[in-house]
Amino acid sequence: MNTKNSNAQSKSDLLVVKNLKKYFPVRSGVMQKVTNHVKAVDDVSFTVKQGETLGMVGESGCGKTTIGRAILRLVEPTAGEVTFEGKDVVKMTDRELKPLRRDMQIIFQDPYASLNPRMPIGESVMEGLHIHKIGTPQERWEMAINMLKKVGLEEYHARRYPHEFSGGQRQRIGIARALALKPKFIVCDEPVSALDVSIQSQVLNILKDLQAEFGLTYLFIAHNLSVVEHISDRVAVMYLGKMVELTDRDSLYKEPLHPYTQALLSAIPVSHPSEKRSRTILKGDVPSPLNPPTGCRFHTRCPIAIEKCSQEEPEFREVRTGHYVACWLAE
Amino acid sequence: MNQTKLLRIEDLVLHFNTAKGPVQAVDGVHFELDSNRAVVVLGESGCGKSSLAKAILRLLPRNAGTFSGHIYLEGKDIMELSEEEFRQNIRWASISMVPQAAMNSLNPVMRVGDQVAEPAIIHLGVDKAGAISLVKKMFQHVGVPEDFISRYPFELSGGMRQRVAIAMSLVTSPNLIILDEPTSALDVLTQANIFNVLKRLKKELGISFILITHDIATSSELADDVAVMYAGQIVEVSDAHRFFDKPLHPYSQKLMASVPRLHGGQEPEFITGRPPSLITPPKGCRFADRCPSRFEKCSQEPPVVEVEGRKVKCWLYTS
Numbered sequence: 001m002n003t004k005n006s007n008a009q010s011k012s013d014l015l016v017v018k019n020l021k022k023y024f025p026v027r028s029g030v031m032q033k034v035t036n037h038v039k040a041v042d043d044v045s046f047t048v049k050q051g052e053t054l055g056m057v058g059e060s061g062c063g064k065t066t067i068g069r070a071i072l073r074l075v076e077p078t079a080g081e082v083t084f085e086g087k088d089v090v091k092m093t094d095r096e097l098k099p100l101r102r103d104m105q106i107i108f109q110d111p112y113a114s115l116n117p118r119m120p121i122g123e124s125v126m127e128g129l130h131i132h133k134i135g136t137p138q139e140r141w142e143m144a145i146n147m148l149k150k151v152g153l154e155e156y157h158a159r160r161y162p163h164e165f166s167g168g169q170r171q172r173i174g175i176a177r178a179l180a181l182k183p184k185f186i187v188c189d190e191p192v193s194a195l196d197v198s199i200q201s202q203v204l205n206i207l208k209d210l211q212a213e214f215g216l217t218y219l220f221i222a223h224n225l226s227v228v229e230h231i232s233d234r235v236a237v238m239y240l241g242k243m244v245e246l247t248d249r250d251s252l253y254k255e256p257l258h259p260y261t262q263a264l265l266s267a268i269p270v271s272h273p274s275e276k277r278s279r280t281i282l283k284g285d286v287p288s289p290l291n292p293p294t295g296c297r298f299h300t301r302c303p304i305a306i307e308k309c310s311q312e313e314p315e316f317r318e319v320r321t322g323h324y325v326a327c328w329l330a331e
Numbered sequence: 332m333n334q335t336k337l338l339r340i341e342d343l344v345l346h347f348n349t350a351k352g353p354v355q356a357v358d359g360v361h362f363e364l365d366s367n368r369a370v371v372v373l374g375e376s377g378c379g380k381s382s383l384a385k386a387i388l389r390l391l392p393r394n395a396g397t398f399s400g401h402i403y404l405e406g407k408d409i410m411e412l413s414e415e416e417f418r419q420n421i422r423w424a425s426i427s428m429v430p431q432a433a434m435n436s437l438n439p440v441m442r443v444g445d446q447v448a449e450p451a452i453i454h455l456g457v458d459k460a461g462a463i464s465l466v467k468k469m470f471q472h473v474g475v476p477e478d479f480i481s482r483y484p485f486e487l488s489g490g491m492r493q494r495v496a497i498a499m500s501l502v503t504s505p506n507l508i509i510l511d512e513p514t515s516a517l518d519v520l521t522q523a524n525i526f527n528v529l530k531r532l533k534k535e536l537g538i539s540f541i542l543i544t545h546d547i548a549t550s551s552e553l554a555d556d557v558a559v560m561y562a563g564q565i566v567e568v569s570d571a572h573r574f575f576d577k578p579l580h581p582y583s584q585k586l587m588a589s590v591p592r593l594h595g596g597q598e599p600e601f602i603t604g605r606p607p608s609l610i611t612p613p614k615g616c617r618f619a620d621r622c623p624s625r626f627e628k629c630s631q632e633p634p635v636v637e638v639e640g641r642k643v644k645c646w647l648y649t650s
Binding site: 168202230269285 | 375376488489490491518519520521522523524526527545546547548549551552585586589590591592593598599600601602603605
């Protein structure tokens with residue numbers, strides 16, 4: 001992993017996200033006037049390097065899923081730039097976007113809801129090939145079966161329906177479908193959080209093997225920090241629509257600089273009762289993204305906040321080489 | 332040893348009737364729980380853990396079939412009680428439950444204070460004012476601000492709703508609370524807060540817990556004992572400390588090895604195959620198909636072997 005990590009550092013940027021914003025309007029009253037906005041993603045910038053896995057963590061509602069979807073234009077970004085291989089995805093028309101969809105795919109969170117229950121899974125996997133008019137029907141079927149084999153399923157599975165599979169198998173089918181078009185970049189949106197722990201690592205291993213085989217780049221969104229540690233080269237931490245920390249995996253887990261990251265890491269349960277340690281447990285809940293706190297959004301729950309934190313918003317700055325933090329106190 | 336256990340379950344069976352035949356969700360479960368202890372019931376989805384909780388509280392769905400065995404609460408077999416006696420004296424009065432997805436189990440059109448007061452009014456016979464003062468005390472225990480009493484569930488966050496559900500299970504001062512996946516829908520920070528509340532309740536009020544979960548890492552925070560369930564049966568019971576050090580049953584070992592650990596270094600493993608159908612479970616050991624240490628004997632039903640005070644249902648430990 002370590003050698004792979006340093007390789008990723010030297011590689012070029014596949015995806016550049018600049019000042020991405022996604023505001024969801026809130027309507028109320030008889031006239032359904034827009035009265036406010038939920039700032040789900042508020043001015044987030046980062047890059048994903050060729051061949052790396054960028055992990056993205058945060059609590060529910062912090063905007064991590066919205067980022068994944070906005071990058072793929074599954075939701076329309078409110079503002080900002082998303083540059084994939086030098087082309088700005090946000091400015092593209094639907095027609096221009098279509099060929100790009102082959103290169104950028106997504107694996108969804110819930111394998112029970114993401115497959116068409118009335119379609120044999122082989123057809124689900126080849127649907128994308130059909131839309132992009134790749135090969136003859138016979139060739140598409142063969143490609144679909146090939147993909148299913150890559151994720152550990154057999155040819156006879158292709159004619160079965162989703163309800164005949166377990167959660168882990170369905171998630172592998174979801175992976176096969178995302179991979180059928182030979183994409184370069186895949187957004188993995190909580191791909192294992194709906195699975196039993198006994199099969200999570202099987203799905204993670206498949207993702208890793210396929211990455212090595214096809215040179216894939218992943219944006220891996222999850223709330224489980226242990227899972228993210230196992231798969232990521234670099235990790236980004238989100239809080240209330242903002243990115244608060246971004247660095248390589250080892251630095252983040254060994255030496256987190258943002259107080260929110262520190263609290264998140266100390267809240268992870270240890271898997272042995274004898275491993276006692278001091279924990280920073282944050283009080284209160286995540287504030288509403290309708291009226292985020294002024295200044296640093298974390299200051300209402302931050303154990304070390306100073307006066308400046310409630311007044312001025314900290315810049316997302318590079319504190320050490322490749323280690324970005326949005327905190328006034330980080331050095 | 333003759334001391335009466337808080338809860339002793341013997342040969343508990345709960346089957347559900349389906350068109351394809353009976354689903355053997357709980358099939359011959361034995362276990363014991365002392366007072367002021369927390370036992371964690373671990374297992375994969377569909378292993379029967381939630382059905383076990385429902386069987387203890389006799390909250391049976393319409394398609395329940397065979398339901399037999401003994402459940403001794405402080406020495407008294409509560410399986411022999413009539414439904415009316417059970418409702419009056421056991422359910423909520425002695426054993427209460429925080430259901431799965433408790434945060435979504437609250438009545439959306441009723442103020443949370445009134446909801447928490449309800450079991451107290453019904454079971455303790457206190458008047459409304461008395462119940463509300465009890466509710467305030469419970470809210471203090473679980474860390475919900477007092478003025479939340481007049482709020483509606485939608486005005487509360489997931490973590491706060493979960494605390495309200497725990498307060499509701501506490502209000503009748505039961506001896507035993509069954510928590511079904513209390514934190515699995517919550518974020519890691521909220522989880523840690525809820526577990527701190529549970530630990531404090533156990534220490535301050537001496538309540539026992541049965542904690543049903545698939546989240547092994549979180550459960551280790553509270554557990555005194557661990558029971559591992561597989562395909563409707565309990566395959567291992569052990570004290571938590573030795574269990575987390577070295578689980579005995581091959582299934583427990585594989586399950587523990589599949590937990591991704593922070594700063595772990597070693598790659599998590601996974602268990603090949605999937606749990607057997609509970610309509611036609613395999614003869615002999617139910618884990619045999621997926622077990623790395625399987626041998627000839629495993630085609631016969633394994634006995635429960637006692638190993639230094641721990642119990643394991645596996646042929647490997649017979650001498």
